[in-house]
Amino acid sequence: MVVYIALIILLCLSSLLNPVQTVIKDDIHVLIGLVPTQLNASPLDFDKWSKDISLSLNEEQQQRVAWNIPWSDILETQKAPQDLQSHLNTGNPFKLKLWMSFHWHLRRFRLLNEILLSNFARELRNLKSNHPEQWNNDLQNMLQSLPRPLRLLVKTRRLCLEHKKELFYITAGNQLELGANSNCSIWEVEEENKYHWLRLVNVCEDKSHFFITMLSQGASHVLFTAPNNVAKAFCVLKSMTYFEKSVNTDTESNCHWQLNDCKFLPMILSANNKN
Structure with a gap:
C-alpha cells in the first residue's frame, strides 16, 4: 500500500515538472489553442513561454x-500581420518554427507585402550570418x-554593381x-x-558607399x-556619371543598377593571374 501511494505521488510530481509534455500526450490541440492566447501576452512573457515549450x-x-496554428483566426481577431511578425522571431527553436509557419501561411494566402518580405529576409540574413548552426x-x-x-x-556580403542599361560596373571612387x-x-x-536599409561600402575605399533599400524587390x-x-x-548617361535628386525609381532607367554576387571574384582574379 505504501509503495502504491509513493508511486502515485511520483507520477503526480512528474506531471507537475513537465505539464506541457502531459498536455501534448493527451491532446495536441490543447497546446495549439494556447498559442493565440500567449501571443496576446507581452513579448517577454511570450518569449519565456516559448522557451519552456522548446525545452519540453x-x-x-x-x-x-x-504547423497547425490557426493563423487566419489570429489575424482576423487579434493582430495585423506586421504586429504579429514583430511578436515572432527566431529566438528559440519553437519560436523559429512558429515564425516559419507564419511565413508560409502569409505566402499561401498572398498576404506578403514588401515590408513583411524585407523583415523575413533580414531575419534570415541574421540567422545565416550569426547562427549558421541553426540553418x-x-x-x-x-x-x-x-x-x-x-x-x-x-x-552574400559581397556585391558587384552593374548598370542596368549601359552595363558598366562601379569601382572605388565611383x-x-x-x-x-x-x-x-x-x-x-x-x-x-x-530599418530596411543596407550600406554598400567599396572594399578598396571605405569613403565610397551607397545605400539600398530592401523594400525594392524588383530586378534592379x-x-x-x-x-x-x-x-x-x-x-x-552615355558613359557619364551624375547624381540625380528626387529620382523616379520606377521610370528613371539611367539610375537603375543590378546587384551581382561577387563573393568568388577574388578567387577568379587570382586564378586568372596565375594563368
Whole structure:
C-alpha cells in the first residue's frame, strides 16, 4: 500500500515538472489553442513561454504544434500581420518554427507585402550570418521562396554593381569600368541602423558607399547617397556619371543598377593571374 501511494505521488510530481509534455500526450490541440492566447501576452512573457515549450517538446512535437496554428483566426481577431511578425522571431527553436509557419501561411494566402518580405529576409540574413548552426533545409526552402534580390542579400556580403542599361560596373571612387576586373569592383554589404536599409561600402575605399533599400524587390536597385528615398541617386548617361535628386525609381532607367554576387571574384582574379 505504501509503495502504491509513493508511486502515485511520483507520477503526480512528474506531471507537475513537465505539464506541457502531459498536455501534448493527451491532446495536441490543447497546446495549439494556447498559442493565440500567449501571443496576446507581452513579448517577454511570450518569449519565456516559448522557451519552456522548446525545452519540453521534442522536434517533431514542436513541428506538429507550429504547423497547425490557426493563423487566419489570429489575424482576423487579434493582430495585423506586421504586429504579429514583430511578436515572432527566431529566438528559440519553437519560436523559429512558429515564425516559419507564419511565413508560409502569409505566402499561401498572398498576404506578403514588401515590408513583411524585407523583415523575413533580414531575419534570415541574421540567422545565416550569426547562427549558421541553426540553418537547415526548412530555412533554405524559405530563402528560395523570396524574390531574387532579397535572396541575394541574404546569401552574400559581397556585391558587384552593374548598370542596368549601359552595363558598366562601379569601382572605388565611383569610377566606371566594363566588367568586374578587380577587387575594387566589390562592395561589402553592411547593416544600416534604419530599418530596411543596407550600406554598400567599396572594399578598396571605405569613403565610397551607397545605400539600398530592401523594400525594392524588383530586378534592379537605385543607389542612394543616404538611407532615404529623397536622397540623391547615382546615375549614368552615355558613359557619364551624375547624381540625380528626387529620382523616379520606377521610370528613371539611367539610375537603375543590378546587384551581382561577387563573393568568388577574388578567387577568379587570382586564378586568372596565375594563368
